[in-house]
Amino acid sequence: MSDKVRIGMIGAGGISQAHLQAIQKEERAEAVAIADVFVDGAKQTAEKFNIPRVYENYQEMIEKEELDAVIACVPNFLHAPVTTYSLSKGKHVLSEKPMALNVEEALHMKESADRAGKVLMVAQNNRFRSETQLAKKWVMEQELGRVYHAKTGWVRRNGIPGWGSWFTQKDKAGGGPLIDVGVHVLDLTLYIMGYPKPVSVWGKTYDVFGPQKQKTMGYGRVDDQGKFDVEDLAIAVIHFENGATLTLDASWASFIKEERVYCELLGDQGGASLDLGKRTATLFKDDGRVYQDETHDLNEQDDRLALLTNFLDSVQGKAEPICKPEESITVQRILDAIYRSAETGELIKL
Known part of the structure; x- marks a missing residue:
């Protein structure tokens, strides 16, 4: 992995912009692409934060881009499928809260992270x-x-x-x-x-x-x-x-x-x-x-x-995640x- 952690944003709503503001302040992070089914909104967010490429489909973005990690800023019912797919493709994941719709989905997310050997964090920023x-x-x-x-x-x-x-x-x-x-x-x-x-x-x-x-x-x-x-x-x-x-x-x-x-x-x-x-x-x-x-x-x-910094430290093997998936399962x-x-x-x- 290069010094820069290449991040793909999934979701272009208000909460994604909070993460993108943090990315702008973190020298190790770079948002290289963004995906949202509402493409016009994704384009507006991409222009605002100088993100070079926009996709309508997050799976296409993951397939085409050389990403190290994704940040999932999607409605709750998409947290589990977006996370498990991204992990299956070898990407570290920072997902918005709540972890999932129910504990069965949450357990599947952690199992996917363990199987992939990748970092999974839930964005409990407080x-x-x-x-x-x-x-x-x-x-x-x-x-x-x-x-x-x-x-x-x-x-x-x-x-x-x-x-x-x-x-x-x-x-x-x-x-x-x-x-x-x-x-x-x-x-x-x-x-x-x-x-x-x-x-x-x-x-x-x-x-x-x-x-x-x-x-x-x-x-x-x-x-x-x-x-x-x-x-x-x-x-x-x-x-x-x-x-x-x-x-x-x-x-x-x-x-x-x-x-x-x-x-x-x-x-x-x-x-x-x-x-x-x-x-x-x-x-x-x-x-x-x-x-x-x-x-x-x-x-x-x-x-x-601070949340992003800990996520990057965890991705780079410098620290343990402060937000552990087993705690989010609890x-x-x-x-x-x-x-x-x-x-x-x-x-x-x-």
């Missing part, structure tokens, strides 16, 4: 945020002691993305806000906690606003030709083998003050709170009489660039169990 890294450091240094409970969520007031788009169709997205934004905070909280083994899950979902086409402001237009058959709020309680618990909230729409992205950790020696919107991390300590809290206002770190098991619990009303044992 692991690379300054707040997450600081909280991870606190846990590893035993500032919190034993973490016995955590609370996390990504909740919006008005944020149904493109009503009628693939986001709101279960067969294409796999679900609503739980698998869209909840997957981010679930992963980062598990990452901070050291990925304890989940043993049971209880979940509940609601579709209060989506079916009425309410609360769609600011996140996309209404497509009357589409449908809405996913949740707009999901809640869950997850139990772990070590005795710890985690509560999760994920919503696109609710009557709340404002959008929040948060993580709170409760330990027997201290606590921590992350506000990813305000970019703050607070450590809570006391000696039984005096509070010894400290709040850190953190400079914005380019988490997409996330997928939990997501599947939440939806199954919501359908049956029962506690799901893993």
Whole structure:
């Protein structure tokens, strides 16, 4: 492999542009081609980021281009087929989250990576945020002691993305806000906690606003030709083998003050709170009489660039992937169990 990692972009939407901005900042990376079924959009993205070649079919791009890796920025239902095909052709893969529509697909993706001997990473970029890294450091240094409970969520007031788009169709997205934004905070909280083994899950979902086409402001237009058959709020309680618990909230729409992205950790020696919107991390300590809290206002770190850097280091054999596929499989098991619990009303044992 040359010093430059030659990357093919699969998908030309908004999320691909976030990855392309990171590629422009990384001297080792070069986007040499882009593929999207919407060719006009691909051409616009290619022009914006000086990508020399455009394809309508990602398989044709992989066959014709000398690529080292691909970045998959496609709707959820395409994550598994795009990834497994790319791996079968000897390409390293960085795939957008969620890993897949279900755990069976996720397992097949990892099997394909193992068989090909190639790197597979899921783009859990929020692991690379300054707040997450600081909280991870606190846990590893035993500032919190034993973490016995955590609370996390990504909740919006008005944020149904493109009503009628693939986001709101279960067969294409796999679900609503739980698998869209909840997957981010679930992963980062598990990452901070050291990925304890989940043993049971209880979940509940609601579709209060989506079916009425309410609360769609600011996140996309209404497509009357589409449908809405996913949740707009999901809640869950997850139990772990070590005795710890985690509560999760994920919503696109609710009557709340404002959008929040948060993580709170409760330990027997201290606590921590992350506000990813305000970019703050607070450590809570006391000696039984005096509070010894400290709040850190953190400079914005380019988490997409940090994600790409780790991916390139892994491709070049210089580091291990920070986002390991087996961890994303654990996330997928939990997501599947939440939806199954919501359908049956029962506690799901893993």
